[in-house]
Amino acid sequence: MTTRSDDATATAGGFATPVPTPKHYIAHWDAEDVDAWEAGGKDIAKRNLIWSVIAEHVGFSVWSIWSVMVLFMPVGVYGIDAAGKFFLVAVPTLVGAVLRIPYTVATARFGGRNWTVFSALVLTVPLLATLYLMLNPGFSYTTFLLVAALAGVxxxxxxxxMTNINAFYPQRLKGWALGLNAGGGNIGVPLIQLIGLIVIATVGNTDAWIVCAIYLVLCGVAAVGAALFMDNLGNQTADLRAMGRALKFRDSWVIAFLYIGTFGSFIGYSFAFGQVMQINFLAGGDAPAQAALHTAQIAFIGPLLGSIARPIGGKLADRIGGGRITLYTFAAMTLAAGVLVTASVLDDRTPGAAGTGILTALVLGFIALFLLSGIGNGSVYKIIPSIFEAKAQGLDHLDAEQKATWSRNMSGALIGFAGAIGGLGGVGINLVLRASYSSPAKSATMAFWVFLGFYVVCMLVTWVVFLRRPSEREVAAKSPVLVTD
Incomplete structure (x- = not known):
């Protein structure tokens, strides 16, 4: 394990050996080498984790920027109704989900540090386009869709x-490290919503450009920090072929499906929660500006709790097991969705009562779903390295180091694929809500029933695949069907 990439030295088994390497480049990294890890490897991993979190955090904020922009878009000025806004925020979700496939292999191809710098700088493009568009509301809906799509980067x-940080940390710490990395990034969603709240509360719902300007600065900070403090790893080889090999295992597809239920819920509700609340506030008699303020005051709470819960889910999975925590999470999400269904059905029967206990029930139901989806995100991602760590032990033709490399590369490939499929769940949530509000009932009841049913299916799949036959644990390393709880 190289302990300082900006020196021409490497540490292996505690002995320093001259190795000519470029600055910020680590030719060989073995996180499972305990001696080297304690001798300085953990400090390098921590430094890379910190700036990875910051850059990913800004990326999440830009990805979700249109969930904030729609609060600055009264129908009378922009001419876009509720159904149009749900589709508007679904577009960057779709683009972001698709881009996760090439982004997964980018760190191995270009280096984790190099790609983090680039991916932070490229965020300025959608920010500048959004800023211009919000200052000139006369553009067509198609133009808004195209600019929203840019935010998908x-x-x-x-x-x-996630692929990069997965390579930096040992198996025993992956649940916590991946949870912390993802959770810190996820907080970008509530933070930009909080900034939107501050802008609306101080200058009104007509100056969305301020939000864009703030994040232009933050993109620069993330890029400079990554350039100065992150490293590239030389033995990172995730590619599309590795992803293809990872997808030969049944459990890879199961993980991707379950991630639709956890991360898809988190990002989908993050984009839609404000819209649902704003519709209810308007139905309760609020003026557009007042509805925007009331919505912004609560919209960030759910994503914030979900982000904080993610590393907790990873930590619980490290101790109790990814399969068990995931099962418990989906069971609780089913109950939370039941709260939404009940509240929405009662609201359909008594229109205009959203300002009473019904609105409170909706808020509590959504917040519970955010919190639980965060826990589930951490637990599902803990299962990924566990699957390939177990499988690697059955590859007798490889030595210990080669097994660790194989497991790391397979895990990195699946992390990207599962992340992409999970992001599509966010698209589904917004499209289902759009269809529900476009129906004759003009309510979200149908959508909430769909969400509840999906969580029941996820719960059953988790039990059948990862918990029904715990005795298979002994043969997991030899079998493509792996038990990881």
Whole structure:
């Protein structure tokens, strides 16, 4: 393990050996080498984790910027109704999900440090386009969709960041490290919503450009910090072929499906929660500006709790098991979705009562789903390295180091694929809500029923695949069907 990439030295087994390496480049990295890890490797990993979190954090904020912009877009000025806004925020979700595939292999191809710098700087493009558009509201809906699509580049940052950090940390710490990295990035969603709240509360709902200007500065900070303090790893080889090999295992597809339920819920509700609340506030008699303020006051709470919960989910999975925590999470999400269904059905029967206990029930139901989805995100991602660590032990033709490399590369590839599929869940949530509000009932009840049913399916799949036959644990390393709880 190289302990300082900006020196021409490397540490292996505690002995310093001259090795000519470029600055910020680590030719060989073995996180499982305990002696080297304690001798300085953990400090390098921590430094890279910190700036990875910051860059991913800004990426998430830009990815979700249109969930904030729609609060600055009264129908009378922009001419976009509720259904149009749900589709508007679904577009960057879709683009971000698709980009996670190439972003997964980018760190191995270009280097984790190099790609983090680039991915932070490229975020300025959608920010500048959004700033211009919000200052000139006369553009067509198609133009808004195209600019919103540009914000999707922020969604790709997650995949490259997670793949990179997965390579830096040993198996025993991956649940916590990946949870912390993802959770710190996820906080970008509530933070930009909080900034939107501050802008609306201080200068009104007509100056969305201020939000864009703030994040232009933050993109620069993330890029400079990554350039100065992050490193490239020489033995990182995730590629599309590795992803193809990872997808030969049944459990890889199961993980991707379950991630639709956890991360798809988190990002989908993050983009839609403000819209749902604003619709309810308007139905309760608020003026557009007042509805925007009331919505902004609560919209950031759910994503914030979900982000904080992610590393907790990873830590619980490290101790109790990814399969068990995931099962418990989906069971609780089913109950939370039931709260939404009940509240929405009652609201359909008594229109205009959203300002009473029904609105409170909706808020509490959503916050519970955010919190639980964060826990589930951490637990599902803990399962990924566990799957390939177990499988690697059955590869008798490889030595210990080669097994660790194989496991790391397979895990990195699946992290990107699962992240992409999970992001598509966010698209689904917004499209289902759009269809629900476009129905004759003009409510979210149908959408909430769909969400509840999906969580029941996820719960059953988790139990069948990872918990039904715990006796298979003994043969997990030899079998493509792996038990990881």
């Amino acid at each position: 922020g969604g790709g940052n997650f995949a490259s960041s």
